[in-house]
Every structure is written in structure tokens, then in C-alpha cells.
Amino acid sequence: MATGTRSKSTRTDPKASRAASPLSGRTGVLAAAVVAGAAIGLAANYGRKMVVQGLPGGSGDWADALAAEHRVVLAIFDKIEATADTQASARSHLLTRLKNALGKHALEEENVVYPVLRRANSVHDADALNAEHGYVKTYLYELDNMPRTGPDWLARAREFRAMIEEHMRMEEDEVFPALKAMLDDGQNAKLTQGVHREGMKLA
Helix, strand or coil: CCCCCCCCCCCCCHHHHHHHCCCHHHHHHHHHHHHHHHHHHHHHHHHHHHHHHCCCCCCCCHHHHHHHHHHHHHHHHHHHHCCCCCCHHHHHHHHHHHHHHHHHHHHHHHHHHHHHHHHCCCHHHHHHHHHHHHHHHHHHHHHHHCCCCCHHHHHHHHHHHHHHHHHHHHHHHHHHHHHHHHCCHHHHHHHHHHHHHHHCCCC
């Protein structure tokens, strides 16, 4: 046996190993798929929010967006008023939709619009509108805790709608146009961004 000879190394070249690996070609594909999947997921989540909220995708200025939400709420009330006393499950579903729509809308106004209204020296209007949101929550609580069947529930819903419509009229016809006129283009644009950003936190 020759003692002076060394056996050939069986170690392979790392570069050759990587080239031969069936996974190496997939790494870039997998990375691209992850990035694409994340982008699709974000887009789908944004679309889901728009569907759940029942609104177009953030078009128009802040006052237009809030007026569009008013119309969505009134459309839900239309469906509620079209229900029969025997349709308890339909009323429950529509009440949930109403709570979601009004909850989102209230956050946009209370967290973004009313503070700007107060800074613009319209404290009385801001406080009056904000106080009415308390009555909105009271109506929602009562409807949620009343039997869905029978005429009393629908009568309460109609009373609620009348209160909401007066609140909307004050905002759309008086308070919001006056606030828009007080703000310059940059301030209105910032308010629009704030309303859309706040709305996207829900749903």
C-alpha cells in the first residue's frame, strides 16, 4: 500500500452544485410570486373594503364622499322599510349593514371633519352634529335589542331614518358647503385625504 499518495477529494464545486440544484431556478420565480401575491392581496383587501362599505373607490372630494355615504345609508333604509314583519333574518342582516355603514361614516366625521370644523370657528355646528351621533348610536342599540318581528321595530327604524335625514340635510345643505368655502384648495385636499384614510381603517 502506497503511503505517499492522497486520494482525490470528493467535495463538489459549490457553483456546480447550485447550478445543478432543481430549486435554484425556482428561487426567482418564488420571490416574484410572493411579491405579486402581496400586491394582489392588498388590492383584494382594498376592493373588499369598498364592497363591504358599499362605496365607490375613494372618488370625489370629502364632501362628495360623505354625501355618497349618505345615499348608501338611505338605500339600506329603503331595503329595511321594504321588509315584512316575518322577515326577521333579513332585518338583522340589513341592520348589520346599517351599523357598519354608519360606524365608518361617524369615524370619518368625528375624527377628521368635525375637528376641522371646530378649528374653523364653527364649534356650535361641530358640537351639534357630534351630539346627534350619540342619538344614532342609541337608535342602533334599540333596534338591535328589539324583536325584529312586528310593526314596532319598523316604526322605530322609520323614526330613526327621519332623524338621520335631518342630520344629513344640515350637513349637505349648510355645514359642509360653508366649511368648504372657508378652506383653500390645499386644505380641502388634505381633508379629503384624511376622510378617505380614516374610512379605510374599517371593514
